[in-house]
Amino acid sequence: MRLLRSLAAAMGAAAVAALALATGPAAAASAGSTQLSGMTPFTDCPPDSTQYTLNSETEPFVAANPADPDNLAVIWQQDRHAWGSSRGIVISVSEDGGRTWERKPLPGFSxxxxxxxxxxNPHIVFGPDGTLHASVTMIGDRASVWTTSSQDGGTTWGTPVALADDTREVIHDKQAVTVDPRDPDRLYAVWNRRTxxxxxxxxxxxxSDDGGATWESPRSVYRPATTAGTVGAQVLVQRDGSLLCVFFESDHPIGGVATPPLPEQIRAIRSTDGGRTWSGPVTVADITLNVPRFPGTSNQFMAPGIVPDVALDPITGTVYAVWGDAGLSASGSAVGMSASYDGxxxxxxxxxxxxxxxxEAGGTGQAFLPQVDVHRNGTVAVTYYDFRGSTPGAGTVTDHWMLTCRGWTCPLNGRNWSERRLAGPMTGLEGVSMSFGAPFVGTYVGLSHDDESFLSAYVAPTGTPEDPQNVQLATTPAVPRLP
Structure with a gap:
């Protein structure tokens, strides 16, 4: 098959070496942040079209190795296309707790x-044994979903494995892989397929029951009754071994829009037998999808809340879900949260x-692109961007924030939460990569933790057309401050 031959050829050491960037201290960015990306490593690659933004990075994802606290990895899309997807995937790896980094194209995807x-849709996750698993969706002559694994923390990678491979009459979107924390060989991958x-x-x-070397054929575990689609599904393995899958359900943004508009919901399904059978859907929240706008204008910033994020408190078993929501604030773009105490x-x-x-609607009170994570000590963190620093006539100012809290009452009120600025004030958001007709940094960013800290991988605008945005990593102590 031409698809597999192309992937095998891409694994050649010469191709990877030609694109790898040297290891060394990363440039400091905002206070407490490290810049991980730079100019594209794909400068000498043949252009596949003219509709992409050179030196643009979107949708970073971060993971920390539970078997080696010094091993960190961040992955992102490189050179974003105007109508979705990107030219390639880049990964940056640290073996010394984030002091130095090596970034290079993910083998097989340049x-x-x-x-x-x-x-x-780059996604990474470490298993409890230290194996790093990456997954990617491909769009071209065919539509496919792939995984690849690294046994040495992201330095070298195995041959990519296809989970799905279809004609363009099918669209695959937003895959995510979860490793069972009790069994590093047991993996779960979920995504939406549209026929x-x-x-x-x-x-x-x-x-997969062999650490991602082989996978069972994908099967449908939920089909909406209407033409709605699911986006942003993630599986959590709970303390009793049961599985919980949370996702957004409504009009699907890829491949067309249903008419009339369908309800917008965050939903969840459960499995108590390792994924063989699943419950019917539970509605976590009925929402109104947010559509952020640059304050004082009618110009959209492409950051709708179609990708919810979820996290599990390992101490109490509480599950947290966050998303972007237009109905929870007058501004029309807020971070919604709900939690479950019963799995x-x-x-x-x-x-x-x-x-x-x-x-007011479309003003400086808009917040967007939330992520949630829970540290092993029980501290909950929520990150998001907002426009609170903007003033009329002075252009858009963006900040990146983190809320932290600890205790079972965190989901119920705001009194126990404390906020800190991770980055900002930042200008130049209007000049980042264009995608789907508006400036775009992604439908999600990254948030994880190591032994002592939360790790927030986010996209920062630069205000420079030649290098409009970069991936940065903020490291924050995983201890809630007093409100």
Whole structure:
């Protein structure tokens, strides 16, 4: 098969070496942050079109090795296309706790060696044994989902494995891989598949029992009753071994929009038998999708809340979910949160959790692109961007924030949360990569933790057209401050 031959060719050491960037101290960015990206490593690769932004990075994801606290990894899309996806995937790895980093194309997914189309949705996760698993969606002559694994913390990688490989009559979107924390050989991958002829969507699950070397054929574990699709699905393995999958469900943004508009919901399904059977959907929240705008204008910033994020408290078993929501603030773009104390069966009333002062619709009170994580000590962190620093006539100012809290009452009120600025004030957001007709840094960013800190991988605008944005990593002590 040409697809597999192209991937095998891309694994050649010469191609990777030609694109690898040297190891060394990373440049300091905002206070407490480290810049991980730079100029594209794909300068000498053949252009696949003219509709991409050179030196742009989007949708970073971060992971820390539980078997080696000095081993960190951040992955992102490189050179974003105007109508979705990117030219290639880049990963940056540290073996010394973030003091130095090596960044290089993820083998098998660079435009210099691959002829199989564009790539998107980079995702990484470490297993409890230290194996690093990466997954990617490809769009081109065919639509496919791939995983690849590294046994040495991200330095070298195995041959990519296809979880799904279809014609362009099928669209795959937003895959995520979860490793069972009790069994490093047990992996779960979930994503949305749309069959264009039927205009139907399925939430697919694929499982592996050999650490990702082989996968069972993907199968549908949930199909919406309407033409709605699922986006941003993630699986959590709970303390009793049961599985919880949380996702956004509504009109699907890839491949067309249903008419009339469908309800917008955060939903969850559960499995108590390792993914063989699943419950019916539970509605976590009925939401109104946020559409951020640059303050004082009608110009959209492409950061809708279609990708919820979830996290599990390892001490109490509480599950947290966050998303972007237009209905929780007058500004029209807030961070919604709900939590479950019973494994995903029931959920708390959704509430605005971001500390951004509210404003009129489309004003400086807008917050967007939230992530949530829970440290092993029970501290909960929520990150987001907002526009609170902007003033009329002076252009858009963006800040990146983190809220922290500890205790079972965190989801119920805002009194126990404390906020700190991770980055900002930043200018130049209007000049970042264009995608889907508006400036775009992604539908998610990254948030994880190591032994002592939270790790926030985010996109920072530069205000420089030749290098409009960069991935940065903020390291923050995983101890809640007093409100």
């Amino acid at each position: 435009p210099c060696a691959d002829t199989i189309g564009r790539v998107t 264009m002829a039927e205009d139907k969507h399925d939430l697919l699950l694929a499982t 995903g069966r029931t959920w708390t009333t959704p509430r605005k959790v971001n500390a951004t002062p509210d404003s």
